[in-house]
Amino acid sequence: MGSGLRNKRRLRIIALGAVVKRIVSLLVAVVFFLSPDIAAQEHIADQPPRFHLIQVVEATFLEKVNDTARQGYRLIAMTAVPGSLVAIMERTKEPPTHFNYLVVPVRGTKSKYETAGKTKTEVAQQLNAAGEKGYRLHMTFGNMAVMESSSDPGTHYQYALTSPGGFGYFKKDEISDLISAGYHWAATATTFLMFEKAVHSNNAREASETPPQAVPYRRFTFPENNIVRRDLPEKQLHKLASEGARVVDFFGSPMQMILAMEETVPPSPPYQYIVLKPRNQASPLALHAKMSKVETADLTSAGQQGFRLLSLSAPAPPFVMEKAPGSTKHYEYQLITATRLPELAEQLNSPGTNSFHVAKLAATDEGFLVVLEKFDAE
Amino acid sequence: MPNNLIPRAARLAAFTLLAASVYPVPQHEPDADSAQQGRWSAVYQAGAARWGFGTHVRIAIAKDQLILAGKKAAPFSIPASAITAVSSNFTSEHTVTRSQVEAWGGLAQFSPYTLIFLPFGIPVMAATYPIKSKYAYISVLWSEKGTDQEVQFRLDRKDYDPFLKQLQKSTGKEWKNLESEWERLRQALAAGTDHPIRLRLDRKVRMGNVEVKPGTYQLIILAGTANQGDGYLFSSEQVNMEHLISTSRVEIAASSNDSQANDVIYKQDDSGVSRISEVRSSGQAFCFP
Numbered sequence: 001m002g003s004g005l006r007n008k009r010r011l012r013i014i015a016l017g018a019v020v021k022r023i024v025s026l027l028v029a030v031v032f033f034l035s036p037d038i039a040a041q042e043h044i045a046d047q048p049p050r051f052h053l054i055q056v057v058e059a060t061f062l063e064k065v066n067d068t069a070r071q072g073y074r075l076i077a078m079t080a081v082p083g084s085l086v087a088i089m090e091r092t093k094e095p096p097t098h099f100n101y102l103v104v105p106v107r108g109t110k111s112k113y114e115t116a117g118k119t120k121t122e123v124a125q126q127l128n129a130a131g132e133k134g135y136r137l138h139m140t141f142g143n144m145a146v147m148e149s150s151s152d153p154g155t156h157y158q159y160a161l162t163s164p165g166g167f168g169y170f171k172k173d174e175i176s177d178l179i180s181a182g183y184h185w186a187a188t189a190t191t192f193l194m195f196e197k198a199v200h201s202n203n204a205r206e207a208s209e210t211p212p213q214a215v216p217y218r219r220f221t222f223p224e225n226n227i228v229r230r231d232l233p234e235k236q237l238h239k240l241a242s243e244g245a246r247v248v249d250f251f252g253s254p255m256q257m258i259l260a261m262e263e264t265v266p267p268s269p270p271y272q273y274i275v276l277k278p279r280n281q282a283s284p285l286a287l288h289a290k291m292s293k294v295e296t297a298d299l300t301s302a303g304q305q306g307f308r309l310l311s312l313s314a315p316a317p318p319f320v321m322e323k324a325p326g327s328t329k330h331y332e333y334q335l336i337t338a339t340r341l342p343e344l345a346e347q348l349n350s351p352g353t354n355s356f357h358v359a360k361l362a363a364t365d366e367g368f369l370v371v372l373e374k375f376d377a378e
Numbered sequence: 379m380p381n382n383l384i385p386r387a388a389r390l391a392a393f394t395l396l397a398a399s400v401y402p403v404p405q406h407e408p409d410a411d412s413a414q415q416g417r418w419s420a421v422y423q424a425g426a427a428r429w430g431f432g433t434h435v436r437i438a439i440a441k442d443q444l445i446l447a448g449k450k451a452a453p454f455s456i457p458a459s460a461i462t463a464v465s466s467n468f469t470s471e472h473t474v475t476r477s478q479v480e481a482w483g484g485l486a487q488f489s490p491y492t493l494i495f496l497p498f499g500i501p502v503m504a505a506t507y508p509i510k511s512k513y514a515y516i517s518v519l520w521s522e523k524g525t526d527q528e529v530q531f532r533l534d535r536k537d538y539d540p541f542l543k544q545l546q547k548s549t550g551k552e553w554k555n556l557e558s559e560w561e562r563l564r565q566a567l568a569a570g571t572d573h574p575i576r577l578r579l580d581r582k583v584r585m586g587n588v589e590v591k592p593g594t595y596q597l598i599i600l601a602g603t604a605n606q607g608d609g610y611l612f613s614s615e616q617v618n619m620e621h622l623i624s625t626s627r628v629e630i631a632a633s634s635n636d637s638q639a640n641d642v643i644y645k646q647d648d649s650g651v652s653r654i655s656e657v658r659s660s661g662q663a664f665c666f667p
Binding site: 049051052053054055056057059060064067068081082083084102340341342345346349367 | 426428
């Protein structure tokens with residue numbers, strides 16, 4: 001009797017074991033089929049992240065940027081917070097391109113009280129020396145000009161600088177001469193305007209022998225806000241834009257910001273502009289201002305109407321958005337904020353940002369602000 | 379009655395202000411047992427923490443992180459395992475005189491008339507000028523979650539060694555201790571096994587992380603094993619730890635140059651920055667990486 005019962009129990013346990021095995025194997029199969037991208041995810045996890053962020057002191061900045069560039073990254077945005085410089089570097093597409101960077105300080109290095117004219121000459125010499133070695137002006141920030149190694153060995157770049165004269169106005173004749181000589185607007189650093197010219201090795205002589213144009217094809221105007229000197233002269237921007245001028249940059253120092261606009265002769269079809277900035281929502285009698293915030297929806301709403309965020313030297317906000325005549329492209333934006341750099345890196349490297357690219361990096365009182373952009377043509 | 383020209387209260391106030399200006403601004407003294415606790419007072423210089431230059435902070439090394447805490451701001455922590463480089467630099471500063479100059483500046487802003495007492499302050503400043511405070515400037519670099527970050531802070535020199543030892547314990551990595559390096563160098567110089575090489579740099583160069591201006595320098599090579607050594611570059615005639623600009627690994631090889639003149643050969647890296655490639659002196663060539 002006892003042995004028969006034991007045998008029955010054994011058989012039951014064996015049968016139960018087989019059922020358990022089936023359930024487990026079914027579960028494994030379901031999990032495997034429901035998540036076919038596990039292998040792909042593992043492959044992605046092995047890859048270095050798309051964005052690499054750097055926040056170091058100025059003395060270490062170039063070294064860290066070049067270290068990261070050697071790992072297949074490219075410098076795409078930079079800003080400064082008190083005591084450090086911040087950079088976003090993006091992994092280059094396949095095949096990885098290895099860039100190299102150098103920094104030209106846009107200030108007098110020989111004397112503390114160097115005149116703007118001497119500084120201009122010294123900086124232009126340094127930029128041209130780097131240009132000769134195959135570097136091209138990549139971006140400027142504050143009083144730094146960052147140059148990137150060029151992938152085209154047949155082309156090198158020449159630079160010329162101009163600065164405001166004694167009365168604080170840019171010399172339009174000097175700018176016209178530069179444009180006639182084949183230079184085009186490249187960047188601004190503090191109050192210096194930087195112009196660039198590409199010289200192809202094969203036809204270097206040809207380029208230098210191009211006869212200067214008698215009438216400048218383009219001219220620049222520099223409207224300023226005379227009431228609040230650090231603010232964007234919005235009214236003048238819209239007025240000049242309606243006459244065919246186009247925004248080139250908004251730059252300067254916190255004490256005096258300057259808008260640069262380019263006019264063509266004859267006037268081109270007008271570009272349209274939208275300026276998004278925090279506005280005071282409190283009553284005019286209120287003691288404290290109550291400022292609104294520019295949200296993602298505001299940028300995307302303008303983007304859906306065909307306006308694109310301009311990458312200007314001035315910190316954002318204001319966000320200046322431009323619509324080219326006849327443009328059918330639509331833009332979508334994401335605003336990412338973070339108090340610390342690892343937090344920002346995590347958000348930038350999340351799968352939700354895959355189809356976006358970095359349009360702007362800014363330092364805020366709370367931390368960092370990154371504007372991401374993506375576009376589609378209609 | 380000349381004494382009546384300045385009321386007694388005003389004289390007392392002026393004396394108090396003068397005394398305050400002479401008394402140096404107290405540096406944050408470390409606790410007696412701070413080293414044992416792994417906590418030090420420091421002055422924040424620059425970097426990834428969002429404090430202003432000169433903010434007084436407390437630094438603590440816990441088991442797995444380095445924590446910088448300001449008085450009002452939230453603490454800033456660095457994962458110890460993520461630290462990739464620690465570099466340091468020693469200075470001596472005329473803190474007492476500087477505090478007095480700052481105090482006089484403050485007084486002048488408060489009321490320019492206080493400057494009538496400056497003739498009393500100048501001799502005091504002159505007398506206290508030789509008093510120096512010794513500091514170690516420390517830079518910590520770390521890599522974390524797709525980022526590279528750096529902070530720089532100033533420690534009292536006496537806290538440098540315990541701080542570094544504690545950091546080594548916490549990170550499990552050995553960081554270059556300038557004090558012990560200096561001791562090794564001093565012993566080698568005293569034993570006469572090494573002597574300074576006088577160098578004249580005709581251009582701006584970069585040695586390690588430091589930009590070196592054109593001028594005259596002293597280079598000391600401490601030979602190690604298998605043709606390897608360490609190069610120490612000093613900024614002045616006097617070989618002193620506070621004038622140490624940079625250190626670098628060097629390869630030692632024989633050279634055909636037997637002349638007394640020391641040749642410096644430069645190279646340019648990919649960024650167009652000049653670096654010292656080789657120094658030839660007394661039949662030896664010291665190659666820099």
